[in-house]
Amino acid sequence: MDLNTIEAVVPTADPADWRPGDAWLAGGTVLFSYGSTTLRRLLDLTRAGWPAIQADGGGIELAATCTIAELYALPERPGLPAGWTALELVRQCCDSFVASFKIWNASTVGGNICTALPAGPMTSLCAALDGVATVLEPGGGRRQVPVAGLVVGEARTSLAPGELLRSIHLPAAALASRVAFRRLSLSNLGRSGVLLIGRLPDDGGLVLTVTAATRRPVQLRFAAAAGCAGPDGTDAARLRQALDAAIPAELYHDDIHGHPQWRRDMTYRLAEEIRAELLGNPAGRTTERA
């Protein structure tokens, strides 16, 4: 929709240019979707010319302005290390957008993370892969913060006014993990109500990232030695205890896209499916009528 209070669109990616009433404009698919009656200027990041995706042996650097369409094409990029099995998450997370592929031509990785919706699939992806955000500060400094800690609540980030998300680094160690992905929505291909990603790094410890079900990302890390599962997959109880401890009832998100009690139960269900897939009981799980 029209942003009728906007007086200027300024091409800049310099936080020093930011003043109250400004908003950083990346793809625009959130700003122009929700509208505003208070903003005065849009600071257009897309003229900065940041390379969308850079990969080297240390991992992948995603510019905040990397579009979802560009990210979706990433797994087919020639020359990526063969062992980065976690790249399979890229398309699974892109396909978790309720928005269509047409929106992907404009919307960006950074924009999705900064919008900080519980169901933001770029938050899911980057948090699950231990992504670290580089944030540019108005004073000219820069700081780094894990994506899992950047989103602190529904539509709330730890960014201060004027701060700018520059990029997200996905470390090679995380990219080389085995992963498992689970998602549920109240409608077919609809907004995520529960989205869990499990990751098994080389050292064998399980990392479980819960998004969409909770108001902010929640990560559970199980050390290899004392991990939640052995090869026989009998440690479902430990997983449940860990979820009990990590996610109090009030942290489950409550909106029209899923009742918190459903989100809670599905979190436990999908977490157990992921544990079984990654750590044992390879035939899957069995169920009974309770």
Add this chain to the structure above:
Amino acid sequence: MAMEINGTPHGNEPRPGACLRTFLREEGLLGVKKGCDGGDCGACTVHVDGVPVHSCLYPAVRAEGKSVTTVEGLAGGGTLHPMQEQFLAAQGFQCGFCTAGMLMTAVTFDDAQKDNLPRNLKGNLCRCTGYRAIDDAVRGVSTDGPGRCGRVGANAGAPAGPAVVTGTARYTLDVDPADYPGLLHLKLLRSPHAHARITSIDASAALALPGVRAVFTHGDSPRQLFSTAQHELFTDDPDDTLVLDSVVRHVGQRVAAVVADSVQQAEAGVRALVVDYELLPAVLDPAEALRPGAPAVHGDKDGAAARIADPARNLVAELHSELGDVAAGLAAADVVHQETYTTQRVQHTALETHASIAHVDDGGRLHVRSSTQTPFLTRRALCRVFGLAEEDVHVVAGRVGGGFGGKQEMLTEDIVALAALALRRPVQLEYTRTEQLTASTTRHPFVIRISAGARRDGTLTALAVDVLVNTGAYGNHAPGVMYHGCGESLAVYQCANKKVDARSVYTNTVPAGAFRGYGLSQMFFAVESAMDELAAALGMDPMEFRRRNMIRDGDPMLSTSPEPEEDVHFGSYGLDQCVELVDDALRRGAERYAEAGPDGLGPDWAVGTGTALSMIDTVPPRGHFAHTVLELLEDGTFRASVGTAEFGNGTTTVHAQLAATALNSRAGLVRVRQSDTALTDHDTGAFGSTGTVVAGKATLLAAQDLAGEILKVAADAAGADVGECRLVPGAVDCAGTLLPLTEVCARAAAAGRTLRTEGRWGGTPRSVAFNVHGFRVAVNTGTGELRILQSVQAADAGVVVNPRQCRGQIEGGIAQALGAALYEEVLVGDDGAVTTDILRQYHIPTFADVPRSEVYFASTHDSLGPLGAKSMSESPFNPVAPALANAIRNATGVRFTRLPLARDTIYLGLKAAGVAAVPVP
């Protein structure tokens, strides 16, 4: 140059905050539609440098130096893109408001994308079709049938089709600015409070802003109370509404109107208004509203004058009746079902929002162009409110982008008329999607306590309902929806003992209004769930239970009165056929399912079937009038002027087909003009599924008369006996000599005659139509996921004038009903404000959500409808939700009594019943 659009340089600079959609429309590309304005519906899809984007999200300044393609530029001049041809061949549209976006998306697809349309079309919402026709269109399936002459029974294409697929069909706001010099824009300040008295409005700051021309408040409002609801008899609805009121009764009610040179200036004016309120106690819950001491929403009204049953008790209307003895019937029953069923608020979500433009001509005549289902009634309402004579008011509807009952209201016309009459300049108001969702109208929420009993042999012995209807802050359609809801839903069953206690009450919430089904979808959810429960308790097949109790041809149709409605008859009866068609289809489906082998669903899935039936009177009660003027033109074609609006219901096609049949011509030779108070005398409107059976009947009568007139002129000219003459396409065959219709027209003119006839129909007597739905579903008892394995609907529409269109109405009704059954819900927060205010919060079915349904027609010929036809547009909605709930009950053993049945609700319901699957620890 700013940008190139469809190959032409455009030099204008967009405003900094403008989205590309707005800029393109300002540049005259009116095929680019504003549906949701938030990136959800895809109606605004265009290509920027060949890449499809939603232009409502695309900063216009970013298109600078780029090449933009809109639907207008899809094909070269005069030709059609193959995808446009395909959308015509499959008639992949109804109202057509989504079509440009569908086309601009689909033309970018490769074969792989076409193989996954649920994913690739989920960003294009259609509210009319149910997506089957769009699926066919994108994949190149043609449903153009035989019988291209387009008479009754043929799949004649919609006359507007070529305009729809080229983006040249003109909807309400698709106007040439030159036709409205000095056009002003109106924006509304809406109440933040559920109930308050406005103590002051300071407009000085607003009026000082650039471009702001006027501010209108309750001091400027006519004092005539009215209802936004439009009915043939305005006395059907309470007079409880003012154009602008000093009391606001729901969050979102109009407080003031700001008129300015531009939308953005009007918005700034709205923000600059300073309003003081005296807060009043509010009541949000209908049961609370009936309690003694509850705040009276319209306590200031004179009940008798305003036609409100009891303003002090918030009671708009009530209905109490008993046939036979329900207590005795329940006592005689072997099984009794007593349960409370609850239906939610749902919103029509027509893709075109409410909008209108008013202007006053030099002669002082008020002209209103509006997105309305009822141009003639709206004219009358405007006359009543503003004290104008009918000849001084002209209302016209362009092509309307979907209605579903939502446009059987006057929601924008009165305020633009007020402004235009005061300012003597054209004034436009366009609702935003959020205004549509939070401050227009919804379906009436019902709470239905039902008691039903049956004997062991399957005889229904008692059927009693206690119904509480929440009409919200205003009583538009409150009595009608309550009465109609309690009509056919009870009359469809033979039962000696029936009882109704129904109340429609005010609350301080967004008003409910007319919605597809008009009360029946809510009541059938309860009644058909109860019938299923009785059958289950008896261990009887639910369809067998229905066969024993449903109404049969000739039975008295009784609901709340001991005598049947005087003017409702079995013009035809096809309920029995519908029941068998669905039963057979489900049986075949089960066999196919079994033959297909293991379904791979896994142990958590439970499979079941469910069915439900519904009945509807083919015309609303107490008169529904239509008037058609039919002419033979000099060029030998026909011109029909009809009153009803076209909003995807397909009645334009039906008018042409009925006329073509009576005139033994081709539908393509009958041009239809419509929905303009200047063209015909009166038309009650396109609601209550009357487009075919009332308006179509008027056209048929006019056509039959015109055929006779033409034959007389031809016989005179040829010196033949009328009995030797017969009409053929384009000519009259006079005993073997063909006299072209151009010649007939010329002969008539020479003789000082015009070949012009009129047809009128008053909507009575009425018949009944039937719909039966069946589902086979699988429910994941671990997650609540529901999969529809088979969906079947059988309809008794009498003689089907246009099978493709009628199938489209049914498919669209099923899809809209699935949304209401599965997830759509307008939620009201503790402060009375609607929280589901954008389409991401109010999810309507996407391509991915809607299964293909099997659609069957009963073979009947109605003695009352035109050439045997019956109505079929509202009613396919009505049996869907109960059939789905019954299927879930059959699969899981759990009865769900509250809509919608979202996956979380299903899971939590199964868990509460102890039948949810949980992982083994």
